[in-house]
Amino acid sequence: MKRREFLLRSACAAGATWLHSAAFPQRARALTLKPLPRKFSASDTVTLGKTGIQTSRLAMGTGTVGSGHHSHQTALGIDGLSRLLLNGYDQGLRFFDSADSYGSHPHVAEALRHVPRDKVTVLTKTWARDAASARADLDRFRRELGTDHLDICLMHCLTEPDWTERYKGVMEVLSEAKEKGIIRAHGCSCHSIEALRTATKSSWVEVHLVRINPVGSFMDSDPDTVVSVIKEMRAAGKGIIGMKILGEGDLRNRQDEALNFALSLNLLDAFTIGAESKTEQEDLIRRIAAA
16 A cells, blocks of 8 residues: 555544544534424435435444444454344344445445345445556455445545546446446545535535534534535535544534434435444434434
């Protein structure tokens, strides 16, 4: 791996610590929550933008602090994480959020062996930055996941403002894969406000994975700025999946506040949170229902 790529991956794995919640203390103190317009459930069926993909509101994340093919969730082992995913499935969750860098493909594959493939949305992410690597990843990912198609494939951890020009080859490979039915939708996860703005303006991006929480923890900018960009995404009909809802643990003691914030935006189609146990997972499901 080139040194620049190593440093970039390390920064992304750390959640872009230069944008930690301490960067936005005023927003954290001034937070007021709007009353929710209706009741929500983690198992609500949602449609991701204009993709036609229907899935559950809550995605089961497999990469809390994930890098180097390892994460907090994969530390549970293939049996442990697959059983956690299946427990979520039994609770009505239909969205498996994985990535190559988390090393969670074998764990998701094991869970997929026990459920109807067409009942689950499988999202994964590629670090490919050139066409050849992207093609190789698509083939490898499907083998690792034990499936003939991926529902959503995202370009992972984009930071460059000119990424749509710089990595056009990867975009073309994913577009071709969609035409062939290898993937159903493509998009990106961004780790800078500049990359996020570029993604919002790109007609190629069908699904966004966006970092959002009420205190600006591990986000691309302060909450107000990110929300303004998400509104542009919504106006363009893009699928929007929130991430870092609990600020990578910073909001572990403010979970109800964070969930209420995400739901009250009325902008996110879905959001992903990684539980590390059955107890955590079921508590999360309960809190969303009680929000």
